[in-house]
Amino acid sequence: MLIALIDYGAGNLTSVRKAFTHLGAELYQPASPADLARAAAIVVPGVGHFEATRALTPEWHAAIRDALDRGQPLLGICLGMQWLFEGSAEAPDCPGLGVLEGRCWRLTSGPDRLKVPHVGWNTLEPAGDSSLLAGLPAGSSVYFTHSYACPVTTATAATTEYGGERFAAAVDTGQVMAVQFHPEKSGNAGLTILRNFLARVAARAATEAR
């Protein structure tokens, strides 16, 4: 199963690569937007400033939209998730892909006056019934590190609360999936989620082949 891992220079992708490889996926780094066509699925990772997503040029935007039109599943991780929304207060004039509704906002210290960034293990509260989170015991924790957060919408599969603010921790529209946390750093819970994603990709590939 060939997965396109988009490296746009936002952080170190070693851990993401390692986790997918551990689960038996084959990764490649598309050299150009056209190189996405052969992928069974696309992963948009990334950490850092929203401005970094500017490296995803209009050509990449168009190619990823085309991929979605073809039905290729997509997983956004951390900054990659935020980029799927319309934009972020972190770089207001830098447009996101806009396949998810709403904009990302900066976590405030909140009524509880907690520290920002939100760093560490926090609990997932499932919202709805997403197979991306299948097999996760109630009260599972995952590893976050971020200062900006995505809005809770009808596409939200799980939320997390920090400092009195609730944000989307996972999104699942059926085709577009995304997580604010780092599944590659979230122990068994994270590996379960990545395995679920790969199972969805495999199921779609099997349907396509028929």
Added chain:
Amino acid sequence: MLAKRIIACLDVRDGQVVKGVQFEGLRTAGDPAALARRYNAEGIDELVILDVTATLEKRLAMARTVRAVAAELFIPLCVGGGIRGVEDAAAVVEAGADKVSVNSAALADPSLITTLARLYGSQAVIVAIDAKREGSRYAVYSRSATTPAGRDAVEWAREAEDRGAGEILLTSIDRDGTKAGFDCEMTAAVSSAVNIPVIASGGAGDFSHFVDVFTRGRADAALAASIFHYQEHSVEALKRHLQEAGIPVRVQV
């Protein structure tokens, strides 16, 4: 709810885990990858590998050790010790570290913090501060706690945050390896002064010390080495204790 993190530290020299008392008299505690495996199974939240003699001997933390540990770990991994500049940091990141910890090199050239934050993001940059009480102040030391840096820990932590550090790893030189408990006053002073997480280190001896540092010490995470290495206590038992004390921890399910 955000959990307080329990971090195990592997002080590594020549590919073996060692542990000293107040930065001296190292004794061997075993193979880093084997210890990492055990801690992971017990539910450790994060691992730190420190090349404890690297600064003195001007060696880089062994990439091979990092690679061996990173190979089977899917939790955050920080590597430090002897990171003198961008090239050293790149080598450990390449080997699988998610975070790099800088100490003496950042004291010598604070702009290194900003350079690394721009390269890898602030979340990947930990500034390690070794400090000891001198009167009512907390004096920072560099080069494995051998050389006074002429700085105050609270001020240095603030500056590190301004320059782009994502976390502070604060070690009490007075308490290191003594099992007399964390320096809660120092930890609270630094933690209240910055808006980034502070990892308390130095002095963990029993479970009550962790409760203290998370409450009185206002620590976001606590790091320990010898308390775990010699199987005196398991991570699992520690977390159960913290839970009973009302402190939020990650329970591996």
